[in-house]
Amino acid sequence: MLNSHVTTSLLQQPASATIRRAFISNSSSSFPSSLARSGPFRFSTSSPSLLRHCSSDSHSSSSNSNSNSNLPKATPSSEKSTWRAMAEKDISQYLRETHDRVFEHNRAWAAEKKKADPEFFSNLSAGQNPEYLWIGCSDSRIPAEQITGLEPGHAFVHRNIANLVCNTDLNVMSVINYAVHHLQVKHIVVCGHYGCGGVKAAMTAKDMGILNPWLRNIRDVYRLHEKELDAIKDEDERYNRLVELNVIEQCNNVVKTAVVQRSFAKNSFPIVHGWVFGFNDGLLRNLEIDFEGMLKDIQKIYNLTDS
């Protein structure tokens, strides 16, 4: 992991956070209430913006849905005016600084690693042998290695909006195939998170253009579990449960792949896990997927092991 100084600096970046939150706030369109609809889906009538949902409310876990004190706050008006003033003054300088800052941190990180272990980079150069394949959301607040204490070389990582595993997505299918067949990972983790903007967007009645086919996968999860979800009256709780069910369905999709089925039959690994990260406490929640039971059920229809 990064040393604490570098980690803190990278994560905090007050000016960057200020401009980002301000931009999100300014770019969010209001959702026309006339497009909202009632009925079983109970779509949100708030802004459908993915970024806005990731940065505003509804980040509580289902186990602690009433504890909102640590949740990210909306952008104070003073921060918005700071950004506006900065943009008028010299936005190009700000962009250069935020770009260069990454390289400064990188040099500090590399020096720290080399100081702690002179062989660190020569060992990295020798190749990778990760134990884990991590499939997570692209959300910037969930860096796989930092929240798990994993070091470079420990996890093969794939991230996309709402941690989806679609069988027509050559990207994720290639990642799974390479990780299982060539790297022989022992664990495949699908990690979602409460407060997921992608999941929230899929609960919103709105034409989202290019995102429609992607978010359709989450709407399909809702349809599969419509009865359970519709029985949850509280919108935030229903949202949190959809996050969990989405993770479980993506685990199912991992198990449906031939490479996972073949490897498990031969090696008894990898094991598939479903986790959810909570912003309110920074903890991972294990959904305790019954991998072998899931595999057995799936192979009634999706058996791809030639047996």
Ligand SMILES: [Zn+2]
């Ligand atoms: Zn997300």
